[in-house]
Amino acid sequence: MSRALLTDHYELTMVQAALRSGAAARRTVFEVFARHLPGGRRYGVVAGTGRVLEALENFRFGDEELAFLRDNRVVDAPTLDFLAGYRFSGDLYGYREGECYFPGSPILTVEGTFAEAVLLETVLLSILNHDCAIATAASRMVRAAGSRPLIEMGSRRTHEVAAVAAARAAYLSGFAFTSNLMAGHLYGVPTAGTAAHAFTLLHDSERHAFQAQIDSLGEGTTLLVDTYDVAEAVRAGVELAGPDLGAVRLDSGDLAEVAHAVRGQLDSLGADKTRILVTSDLDEYAIAALSAAPVDAYGVGTSLVTGSGVPTAALVYKLVAREDAEGIVQPVAKRSVGKPSRGGRKNAFRQLDPAGTALTELVTVSGDRPADSRPLQVELVRGGEVVGREELEAARLRHRETVAELPAEAHQLSRGYAAIPTVFD
Amino acid sequence: MSRALLTDHYELTMVQAALRSGAAARRTVFEVFARHLPGGRRYGVVAGTGRVLEALENFRFGDEELAFLRDNRVVDAPTLDFLAGYRFSGDLYGYREGECYFPGSPILTVEGTFAEAVLLETVLLSILNHDCAIATAASRMVRAAGSRPLIEMGSRRTHEVAAVAAARAAYLSGFAFTSNLMAGHLYGVPTAGTAAHAFTLLHDSERHAFQAQIDSLGEGTTLLVDTYDVAEAVRAGVELAGPDLGAVRLDSGDLAEVAHAVRGQLDSLGADKTRILVTSDLDEYAIAALSAAPVDAYGVGTSLVTGSGVPTAALVYKLVAREDAEGIVQPVAKRSVGKPSRGGRKNAFRQLDPAGTALTELVTVSGDRPADSRPLQVELVRGGEVVGREELEAARLRHRETVAELPAEAHQLSRGYAAIPTVFD
Numbered sequence A, B: 001m002s003r004a005l006l007t008d009h010y011e012l013t014m015v016q017a018a019l020r021s022g023a024a025a026r027r028t029v030f031e032v033f034a035r036h037l038p039g040g041r042r043y044g045v046v047a048g049t050g051r052v053l054e055a056l057e058n059f060r061f062g063d064e065e066l067a068f069l070r071d072n073r074v075v076d077a078p079t080l081d082f083l084a085g086y087r088f089s090g091d092l093y094g095y096r097e098g099e100c101y102f103p104g105s106p107i108l109t110v111e112g113t114f115a116e117a118v119l120l121e122t123v124l125l126s127i128l129n130h131d132c133a134i135a136t137a138a139s140r141m142v143r144a145a146g147s148r149p150l151i152e153m154g155s156r157r158t159h160e161v162a163a164v165a166a167a168r169a170a171y172l173s174g175f176a177f178t179s180n181l182m183a184g185h186l187y188g189v190p191t192a193g194t195a196a197h198a199f200t201l202l203h204d205s206e207r208h209a210f211q212a213q214i215d216s217l218g219e220g221t222t223l224l225v226d227t228y229d230v231a232e233a234v235r236a237g238v239e240l241a242g243p244d245l246g247a248v249r250l251d252s253g254d255l256a257e258v259a260h261a262v263r264g265q266l267d268s269l270g271a272d273k274t275r276i277l278v279t280s281d282l283d284e285y286a287i288a289a290l291s292a293a294p295v296d297a298y299g300v301g302t303s304l305v306t307g308s309g310v311p312t313a314a315l316v317y318k319l320v321a322r323e324d325a326e327g328i329v330q331p332v333a334k335r336s337v338g339k340p341s342r343g344g345r346k347n348a349f350r351q352l353d354p355a356g357t358a359l360t361e362l363v364t365v366s367g368d369r370p371a372d373s374r375p376l377q378v379e380l381v382r383g384g385e386v387v388g389r390e391e392l393e394a395a396r397l398r399h400r401e402t403v404a405e406l407p408a409e410a411h412q413l414s415r416g417y418a419a420i421p422t423v424f425d
Helices: A009-021 A049-057 A063-071 A077-082 A114-118 A121-145 A162-172 A179-185 A196-201 A204-215 A229-240 A255-268 A286-291 A391-405 B009-021 B048-055 B063-071 B077-084 B113-116 B121-143 B162-172 B180-185 B198-200 B206-215 B228-241 B255-268 B284-289 B392-404
Strands: A027-034 A091-095 A108-113 A149-152 A222-223 A247-251 A275-278 A297-298 A315-323 A329-331 A345-352 A358-366 A373-374 A378-382 A420-424 B026-036 B091-095 B110-113 B148-151 B222-224 B247-250 B276-278 B297-300 B315-323 B329-331 B345-351 B358-364 B373-375 B378-383 B423-424
Touching: A009 A077, A009 A114, A009 B180, A009 B206, A009 B345, A027 A114, A027 B198, A049 A091, A049 A121, A049 B009, A063 A077, A063 B180, A077 B255, A108 A114, A108 A121, A114 B198, A121 A162, A121 A286, A121 A297, A121 A315, A121 A391, A121 B222, A149 A162, A162 A179, A162 A391, A162 B378, A179 B009, A179 B284, A196 A204, A196 A222, A196 B009, A196 B026, A196 B315, A204 A222, A204 A229, A204 B009, A204 B077, A222 A229, A229 A247, A229 A255, A229 B110, A247 A373, A247 B121, A255 A275, A286 B091, A329 B378, A373 B284, B009 B077, B009 B113, B026 B113, B026 B121, B048 B121, B048 B378, B063 B077, B121 B148, B121 B162, B121 B206, B121 B284, B121 B297, B121 B315, B121 B392, B148 B162, B162 B392, B198 B206, B198 B222, B206 B222, B228 B255, B247 B255, B255 B276, B297 B358
Parallel strands: A149 A297, A222 A247, A247 A275, A275 A297, A358 A420, B148 B297, B222 B247, B247 B276, B276 B297, B358 B423
Antiparallel strands: A027 A108, A027 A315, A091 A108, A091 A378, A315 A329, A345 A358, A345 A373, B026 B110, B026 B315, B091 B110, B091 B378, B315 B329, B345 B358, B345 B373
8 A cells, every 4th residue: 555645645745836936946854853751751762663665666656546635636737747757766764673662763764855755754653652652562561561461452552553563662662462463464473362251152162162272272272261250250160271371361350469379379389480461451550560479471551562561652743944045064953942942963873881781862063973882773764765674573682672771760760851861972 | 465464473373272172163252341440530531433343344364464474483374275265254343433331332343243242352452442532531631621622632642553543532521633644534524723833933033933924824824932041932923924823832831820820911912813722741631621721722642642640541352242052152250250240132221310411321131221321332333234334423522422421420520439329230
């Protein structure tokens, strides 16, 4: 599907007016950054860059799109001609997926003519605002879960296509599985699942249901044990599957209390290897609160796909430099009240102390790399060709490494300020 | 695109186990309802049903989907065979789009075999949870705006495809326009736009930018006037476009104060018909707070597409009845702690007082229609064929009518209880 109409009306009318004034062809630099980290987050996680590159390659105005624009008089004939031939031929630089970011970090830099670059604003921000918000929430949950695996199961709580991107972002941040099959198909995220209450209710008794599940899926399956009476269900499960029953899932009640009781019961039945999976409105706080409970894995739904209170990342796409009448590229910035912008194309470096702990995010117009720092931007697109594609697994590994670099205060779950300061120079 | 993989892993493994136990062919009834209205909303708005019908027609397991499931051993060979032939052949009943709903309202009822009906759970809930949440937030904003039009411009703040559904839901609830071109293309939602700060910064001066916009888009255009100095920009705008300048947009600062100043300035320049559009993190509370300010239209972004604090509608899909071993359809319900469910297939009626004001939501297993009530469910799918399709405009009109039926307390913006009680019988 072409992504070209996943775009705000005004991007096209601005192109029309700029084609008429001649400014459409001016070279420009746009940057994507966050003025702040919403929700008092201590860091953000870059996610969606891989999807940005896909969208860029599918950003074409075909006959269907052009007919819509013509029939609805969105733009004039010269603009339709321009759009018909549209291919992004500029350059993209950006932070790698999985990298952490802070207020002002230039996570994506777009260089091209005004007409070429402004058209991408909406779809780029849509992707990054969604995916970064989910990945950031996921990263907090992964940290709260310690060594216990997390299963993403929030598809039903968000838009059906957003769910696929959410599963991808969660995996990038360290989730182990998703319930979403499309995320498995498109992105290779491992998929997993248990059973629903409907499956138990469908059968004549809970024992019939458990037997059916074990017959078909093996003793290593996960039985949902809270449809009627938990203790009775656990007893029936171990009786039917034997002590090698894979896991039981708890989806209601005081999870810590129930988990303790179930662990005791399982152990007393000889099923000491049977794991306990808990679900039911978990977020990073609930996960942390269960750290002392005998829980082996967490399933997270609503709070993951809604960014745990922060469903969008507050990223903006701002013109920071453009060619003037003499052909010189000049920094520009608006002066709107309360919305600070800094002109000029930026470079970004993470400065580390000798132990490898992040100290500052240095954002500089000069471009000089300071000592003891790591450059944060890489080339993603050169002359319209994607050169920065990478595997999701690589991004997942990078996230684990870069989040480990952050100072301890980055992992406080309470609201606060960014874990390291951003220094502009 | 097939929607079949927009599905949780466990739906398919439950089908596998039920095919093996023989229960897959049992006739079942599933209902979609909300246990509560999250965020202390006074009512919910049904949205997404039209998209549910589309998804149902595109829910097919083709070669690509089956290969993924086979290669990843998600299900066994008999289940793959079943999925290859999958067509929903059952019936759907539900509330019409635009209708209001309350806790327990059975907004969608799915009747079919277990295997046919359970597979639809994920995609149906994804669509309805997203679209209902957005439509509900939008309805509050429309009410807060009174007779002033609202423009939806949140695409960049949500997943790129979710943005299209959000624009559709906002229009259904009474928004006048969207910035999202795909929503215009797919659903006929009127599109609109203004200009961004980047357009002003692109040019050598604000006057050059305004002149370019007026030359291309006409004097009826909307000029963004807060890039540098608002008063200077308004003066330049009227000077260049004349007193028939369409509108100015304010996107920063204390909007009420700035709107008063700009209105005074416009009037003094003879541009008394030039409208004032305000944007910048508006939600229903900010819109209400601007009711005394000289504002002509509101642009709403982030808070619309994120459901203004409630990004998902808490709708669930529950088995309420199924065929037993004797072929009799019996009500069923789980007993999980704190998650009340009521067995049996329900009918729903809105009871009205003589003046036409809603009094109660009657949800009844008996199916008898009480006096002075309006039946809320219609047939949407019969034997797998869609019979309940309708135009988005019809849903939009219905919403205006049904929201007008609610008692005054429905329109309090504060958190509270449902505006009318749900009575189960």
